[in-house]
Amino acid sequence: MTQKDDFDLREFLPYLLNQAAEISSQSFQRIYKGRYGMLRTEWRVLFHLAIYERMTAKDICEKAIMHKTKVSRAVQRLEQRRYLQRKPDEKDRRHEWLTLTSQGRAVYEDLRAHAQQHDQVLMQKLSTEEITVLRRALNALSQP
Amino acid sequence: MTQKDDFDLREFLPYLLNQAAEISSQSFQRIYKGRYGMLRTEWRVLFHLAIYERMTAKDICEKAIMHKTKVSRAVQRLEQRRYLQRKPDEKDRRHEWLTLTSQGRAVYEDLRAHAQQHDQVLMQKLSTEEITVLRRALNALSQP
């Protein structure tokens, strides 16, 4: 198993990004899955609603860059657990406004605390300068 | 939909990493999926075999940080398409040595060219300094 090719996978950005994303997500996954049986799609929706307070599923699709079926199903499960409420828009009944319940907000507060703590741990692997550049670069790469 | 919370998702590394990974993978995905009907797991295995020439499934699991069932299934599909061959180890028949066929290498060469081109496009969004720091940071974050 000796390297032969001049092409190095560890320089290929999509590969590197996936690797880093996968590994750095794992320990946070254990938290939201272990404590609340949630999926990745679900914590994302929950966090978006906590941060923006009031969104339609469409808004979430755009902000979180998630497919509408993913969002739809995440919303269903969060509703079943009474973490969010739906209210149809009066003027355009195709839209549904989503907001967290107090229960949902409580879950968010708990997860957010863990998220921030988790982020601290990750950042310990990097210098402050690296963190700044990394965030900037990741944001740039997130523009489609 | 106005931001309320002081916690910013766009600073949470696992989120940012996932977003960037997702988006930057998409156009490469169109290529390996469109041209060869391959999955992400499959191009990864293919690339590893091209680069390291001869590996067992276990080796690939470790290098690529993929679960053994993923690797097992990717190997099956690559074998069906005649992109790789298996040879049991003579001394320890639990091991199987995997190597690409010439067909598999041809597919790799094609995909590699596209990968490099795709990487160029991605890197245009960044300065050379950002690229250096990004790669270093991603490698650091990829250590579990």
Add this chain to the structure above:
DNA sequence: GGTTGTTAGTTACATTTTCAACTATTACCA
């Protein structure tokens, strides 16, 4: 030498995701 433990890899089943088709509502425009 036979029992027990380990390792490489596969398979079966449950859970998630994807893709396409669907409903319901509003917009557009002749």
Add this chain to the structure above:
DNA sequence: TGGTAATAGTTGAAAATGTAACTAACAACC
């Protein structure tokens, strides 16, 4: 006004993934 197009969101079937249990081969130890 009526008919077609567009939009928000849901659903069902197929594909992919995760988890755990499994087989086969070897190792170790008494």
